[in-house]
Every structure is written in C-alpha cells, then in structure tokens.
Amino acid sequence: MANGNGSAVAPMRAIVIGASTTGLIAAAALSRHFAQVTVLERDTLPAEPEWRKGVPQSRHVHLLLRCGEEVISEYFPGVTDELVAAGGRRVDMAADTRWFYAGGWKARFDSGITMYCQSKGFLEWTLRRRVENLPNAIVRDKAEIDTYLVSDGAVCGVRLKTGEEVTADLVVDASGRNSKTPQRLAALGFGEVEVSELPVDVGYATRAYRIPPGKRDWLSLIVHPRYPDSRLGVIIPVEGDRWLVTLVGSRGDHPPADDEGFLDFARGLPVPDIYEAIRDAEPLTPAGLHRFPGNLRRHYERLATMPDGLVVIGDAACSFNPIYAQGMTQGATAARILDTCVARRRKSGKLSLKGFGPVFQREYAKFADQCWLISTTEEYRDPTVAAHPPLWTKFANWYLEQVHELSWSDRRAAHSFLEVMHLLRPPASLLAPPLAARVLAHGLFARAH
Secondary structure, rough: OOOOOOOOOOOOOOEEEOOOOOHHHHHHOOOOEEEEEEOOOOOOOOOOOOOOOOOHHHHOEEOOOOOHHHHHHOOOOOOHHEEEEEEEEEEEEEEEEEEEEOOOOOOOOOOOOOEEEOOHHHHHHHHHHHHOOOOOOOEEEOOOOOEEEEOEEEEEEEEEEOOOOEOOOOOOOOOOOOHHHHHHHOOOOOOEEEEEEEEEEEEEEEEEEOOOOOOOOOOEEEOOOOOOEEEEEEEEEEEEEEEEEEEEOOOOOOOOHHHHHHHHHHHHOOEEEEEHHHHHHOOOOOOOEEEEEEEEEEEEOOOOOOOOOOOHHHOOOOEHHHHOOHHHHHHHHHHHHHHHHHHEEEEOOOOOOOOOOHHHHHHHHHHHHHHHHHHHHHHHHOOOOOOOOOOOHHHHHHHHHHHHOOOOOOHHHHHHHHHHHHOOHHHHHHHHHHHHHHHHHHHHHHHHO
C-alpha cells in the first residue's frame, strides 16, 4: 500500500485523538508511515470554518509562528498560499507589525520572520479538508473516547463511549489541555503522571471588527505590558477583511464582554494605539470570553510505567500561557518530532514500535523544556505566581529586559528575539557572545544614566 506521496507504508494502523490543528498535523505526519490513520473527534465538526464548542479558545487571536509555518508547509504543501488566497495574511513580525514591548516600540525592518494570520476555525477547517483527502486517513466526529484498550501491558486501541472498540498499533493523544489520559492511565494501573503548574490567571476577550478604510503603517498591532502592568492587546488581520482584536488581562484584571467595558479596557492599555484603532471601527461580533488558569506540564517522560502504543502531544502534554503564541507551533513541532521518531523505527521496510512510547516522550520533552522556559521565565517576575522562584530567574528577567530595550533600536537584537519567539532557535541563543556583549553594554549604560 502507498500514501499520497507514493512511498510504501507498513500495514499498520494509528489513531489520533482530537481533530485540533495538532491532531490534524500529526495525522498527516503518521500517514507517511501507517496504512491507516483514524482521527477521532468528540465534537460534531462544523461543515464551515467556524468556532466550535470543544475549542472554546478558538475565537481568540491565534498566530502561526514561523516554525509552525514551516512544519505545516512540509505536511500540507501549498496550504499557506491557500490560506492567503482565501483572505488570510502573511505578516512580517518587524516590517508589518507595530509592537510595543516592555516600555518601547520595537525596531521596524524586513525581518523575514513571518506569522500567518487567520481565524483558528478557518485554519483548522482548511487542514481538516487536506487530511480528509489523504488516501489512508479518515476523520470521524462524535467519537468520544471512554478508555484505552490494553494488551500485554501496551495500549492497543480505544473504546468509545458507544462501546465500539477501535484497535491500532499506535494511539496519539492530541485532545488538548483537558486530556483524560492521566486519569485513564491511573485507572488502568500505570501510575500517576507528574505535573508541573505555574498559575497566571489570565482572562481574554475577543471580538471581530471590519477593517476601517484608510492607510496605516502596520498590518498587526501588539501592545505587550512591562510588569507590573497586567494588560495586553493584539490586532491581527484575518479572512473576510476583518480584524480580530484580543484584549488580555492577568491577576484578576480581566476584560469584560460588554461594548463599553471592552473599549474602556483597551483605553487602559499602556499606550492608546489599540483603543484609537477600534473606537470608531464597526464591530462584527460580540466579545467572546475565555480564562486560562496557568501553564501546565504533564511529565509523561518521567512516568516509569508509560505504556507502549501511546504517545501524548501538544496541549495534552504541555499547555502554555497563550500570550506567547506558542500553542499551535508547539503542537506542529510535536508532530514533526513524532514523524522523525517513527521514521527511525523503520528497518528493512518494517516498522517496529516496541519501546516507542517512552522513547518518544523523552525526545519530545527536550523541545517542551525550551517552550516551558520561554513561557514561564517572564512570569516569575510576579511574586503571586511563585513565592520562591528559581534563583536564575532574577538574572534571566534582567537580561531579557535589556534585550527588549535594545530591540527598540538594534535590529540584530530584535531579530534574535524573534528567532527565539518563533521557536527557530533555543533561548540559549540569546546568550551568544556578539549579542551578549551588546546587551550587557546596554544594561551598564542604562544603569549609569
């Protein structure tokens, strides 16, 4: 049997739980290796690109960072052009974005580091159609999982709430933050999954506006706070000639949904630019609300009894504060890591998955560590997040503050930060000697004045 690329695949089956962007990219990756890939989604999937109940955060701004763009283009060739042709926008993070960060406006220049802007519902719908067109993949909705099937100490499929059993050689949990895998594994005797949490108490409000007429020197507008400021705002262009406007507040300072309250919250951002952009714009939707309690990391790589036949990826394994825009890109990269790890198991045309689950989770954890570092370092500034943060965070936060201030005028510093933000380089790259010398010089100069 062959997949759409004409390459031979073993007569083996895989299940992906969840038709999220992460689950759909994982399905495309696994279609290179398995004779059949079945995506099981609890929700009723909409026929049109719209918000759905099972993904309540999908109404809000979601950015596809450069690393995620590269991964999606690998598994769905031409899909980014398709998104743009349908009204999505490709936005350079420095040239096209007016970005207030930590007290100043970042330098503007052609960075080559782009993000794709479209509604989450439209991106998911586009990817789902691509997966449904794969000859060896199927997407099933209204398929809620009851438990895992286990044979000889390994997961070998799932039982649905209807009682139907679906068997597979590999089960991938991409069901999101509310994944039930920890409870299922505990009930099946595989032990408790260790969890790391860092509370942030973030609240969101998002509404769509018709893009007003007139010229601007930006396509997207971001206002990011400097601690102890608690408010953030983002405007991005999406399909339908619309802006998505998301307002974010932390530590109980959450934006309201009513018209007057939404505008008042925007007026209270550190700079007035977002308020001035939307105060006379035509709203197209009411504001949708969402709350995010905190960063969550489930350490499957540390579970001594992690069974074969099961892997956990994306928000089901690690869920990060959405203000850092890592969610979809982190999930896409997880799918690429899964693809790479499965490919290593193919020998002489045969695919062996014995011992695969624990090995994959350890490999994936190396990448998740980088995402956790990026997402949580800034949040340790807040003493209500952690009474006794790690000692290194004081220096890290000082150093990052100097990087941000330097990026107001220094294009190389701004570009280096974008590379880390877009998961193109690890956080340690910000300590490279040429940049570190400029950062430390800036810090000493600022202190002297």
